[in-house]
Amino acid sequence: MFDIAIIGAGIIGCSIARELSKYNYKTIILDKENDISCGTTKANSAIIHAGYDASYTSKKGIFNARGNMLYDQVTKELDVPFKRIGSLVVAFADEEIDTLKDLLENGNKLEIPGIEIIGPEKIYEMEPNLAEGAIAALYAPSAGIIEPWEMAIAYAENAIENGVELKLNYEVKSINELEDRFEIQSTDGELVDAKIVINAAGVYGDNIYKLVKEDFDFDIHPRRGQYFLLDKSADGLVNSVIFKCPSKLGKGVLVVPTVDGNVLVGPDSEDLENDQKEAIETTADRLSFVRENAVKLVKNIPFRENITTFSGLRAEPSNGDFIIEESEVKNFINVIGIKSPGLSSAPAIAEYIEKMVVDKLGDSEVKEDYNPTRRPRIKFMELSEEEKEEMIKKDPRYGRIICRCEMITEGEIVDAIHRCAGGRTINGIKRRVRPGAGRCQGGFCGPRVLEILARELEISPLDVKHEGKDSTILVGNTKN
Ligand SMILES: Cc1cc2nc3c(=O)[nH]c(=O)nc-3n(C[C@H](O)[C@H](O)[C@H](O)COP(=O)(O)OP(=O)(O)OC[C@H]3O[C@@H](n4cnc5c(N)ncnc54)[C@H](O)[C@@H]3O)c2cc1C
Numbered sequence: 192m193f194d195i196a197i198i199g200a201g202i203i204g205c206s207i208a209r210e211l212s213k214y215n216y217k218t219i220i221l222d223k224e225n226d227i228s229c230g231t232t233k234a235n236s237a238i239i240h241a242g243y244d245a246s247y248t249s250k251k252g253i254f255n256a257r258g259n260m261l262y263d264q265v266t267k268e269l270d271v272p273f274k275r276i277g278s279l280v281v282a283f284a285d286e287e288i289d290t291l292k293d294l295l296e297n298g299n300k301l302e303i304p305g306i307e308i309i310g311p312e313k314i315y316e317m318e319p320n321l322a323e324g325a326i327a328a329l330y331a332p333s334a335g336i337i338e339p340w341e342m343a344i345a346y347a348e349n350a351i352e353n354g355v356e357l358k359l360n361y362e363v364k365s366i367n368e369l370e371d372r373f374e375i376q377s378t379d380g381e382l383v384d385a386k387i388v389i390n391a392a393g394v395y396g397d398n399i400y401k402l403v404k405e406d407f408d409f410d411i412h413p414r415r416g417q418y419f420l421l422d423k424s425a426d427g428l429v430n431s432v433i434f435k436c437p438s439k440l441g442k443g444v445l446v447v448p449t450v451d452g453n454v455l456v457g458p459d460s461e462d463l464e465n466d467q468k469e470a471i472e473t474t475a476d477r478l479s480f481v482r483e484n485a486v487k488l489v490k491n492i493p494f495r496e497n498i499t500t501f502s503g504l505r506a507e508p509s510n511g512d513f514i515i516e517e518s519e520v521k522n523f524i525n526v527i528g529i530k531s532p533g534l535s536s537a538p539a540i541a542e543y544i545e546k547m548v549v550d551k552l553g554d555s556e557v558k559e560d561y562n563p564t565r566r567p568r569i570k571f572m573e574l575s576e577e578e579k580e581e582m583i584k585k586d587p588r589y590g591r592i593i594c595r596c597e598m599i600t601e602g603e604i605v606d607a608i609h610r611c612a613g614g615r616t617i618n619g620i621k622r623r624v625r626p627g628a629g630r631c632q633g634g635f636c637g638p639r640v641l642e643i644l645a646r647e648l649e650i651s652p653l654d655v656k657h658e659g660k661d662s663t664i665l666v667g668n669t670k671n
Pocket residue numbers: 198199200201202203204221222223224227228229230231232233234235236237238239240361362363364391392393394395399414415416417458503504505506529530531532533534535536
């Protein structure tokens with residue numbers, strides 16, 4: 192029997208698992224997909240928000256402010272690139288100044304460091320490509336950018352290195368509440384028993400809660416956001432995170448550099464029905480909306496340098512705030528409705544749940560052999576010439592470039608497959624080491640990555656998937 196079963200291997204489930212891996216508890220993460228980070232965590236704006244936006248009285252505000260502060264340490268320990276590039280909320284009309292003042296006041300209550308309202312001269316000095324007519328902006332130096340899926344994978348790897356188990360392809364179908372434990376059953380009939388269940392199932396959080404509690408007074412519906420991702424040739428278009436003044440529907444369309452040097456433009460905000468929790472397609476009309484709004488914010492956006500479009504689903508709770516509490520069912524903890532700024536808040540949410548679980552299970556001693564650091568991943572192109580030569584001598588696979596857009600070597604891909612919780616699909620490898628993330632989007636390297644996956648996993652190339660379990664790439668031989 193497990194002490195704790197966490198349902199959901201997104202940023203929330205993985206960050207909680209890592210914090211709990213400090214103790215002598217038996218913990219398992221369950222996810223219906225074939226990889227970590229296949230839900231909302233893989234498709235968002237990738238911003239570690241400063242935290243002035245959500246009300247100082249809300250869970251979103253409190254966890255965001257604390258989470259942002261924890262990011263320096265956690266990204267250092269887990270070897271995940273994180274850049275504090277700062278953010279600007281820009282006012283283009285007099286009536287928006289009051290919104291900036293409100294944000295500043297709220298941010299001061301949450302003790303967000305260094306926030307101030309700045310005038311046009313400083314704004315254009317910082318962001319020469321900003322659209323004409325900016326009159327003021329709220330500047331927040333502590334806002335940052337990150338690769339969200341890498342953060343979740345790093346949390347999971349470190350949790351596993353410290354003894355947590357991960358079970359993928361495990362779709363929770365039913366949960367039976369027994370006297371001293373929960374009996375969880377998957378769609379394949381596999382049983383997992385645990386004393387405590389942590390529901391971190393993202394947009395499916397209400398569906399999972401329904402398995403133990405018939406009636407409750409909230410639901411979680413998907414709110415979709417769509418994006419353009421521009422090629423690295425657009426790098427330098429903006430230097431910080433650029434927002435318009437927020438509206439009721441959220442922070443609106445923004446323009447932001449990514450940690451890897453691309454530029455992200457989006458998202459819109461579209462409420463979907465409750466039965467559309469897999470609707471991650473993009474649509475021409477919503478992308479046009481994004482485009483029209485983005486050019487009002489930043490000029491000269493090179494949309495012809497767009498390399499892909501994508502969308503993500505916010506887990507929109509009907510009460511508007513994160514749901515982070517032991518539910519009405521004892522030992523069943525909901526960590527759901529974690530919409531934006533969930534990524535920014537994750538380290539603080541994990542810290543809070545850690546305390547809650549330790550209070551319940553006792554045995555609060557941190558294990559002697561707990562290791563908070565993750566084995567760093569080799570980024571071959573960032574090595575010095577001498578280090579590169581040394582690496583190739585040790586393992587010639589580091590001398591073979593597989594992805595020419597991102598300059599990724601075979602050695603890095605093989606490592607991504609064989610690390611704990613290694614990638615098993617084309618997109619799983621892309622999320623870990625970026626082959627296919629560049630301009631050609633895998634047009635050239637995709638078949639090579641497929642071959643390497645088949646070889647290293649000793650499976651047929653026909654069984655290598657693009658992403659989910661039904662995303663077949665090859666269907667058979669064309670010649671004998
Ligand atoms: C458009 C958009 C922009 C955003 N921008 C930002 C931003 O810039 N900064 C920020 O801080 N936040 C942002 N967010 C919010 C952030 O992405 C989320 O808060 C965060 O990713 C939520 O993580 P999660 O782990 O709760 O959910 P998920 O990542 O969705 O993980 C839930 C997991 O549960 C699994 N699951 C579901 N049902 C089952 C089942 N029956 N059995 C087993 N497993 C199951 C899923 O497969 C999934 O892996 C944005 C969100 C969107 C959509």
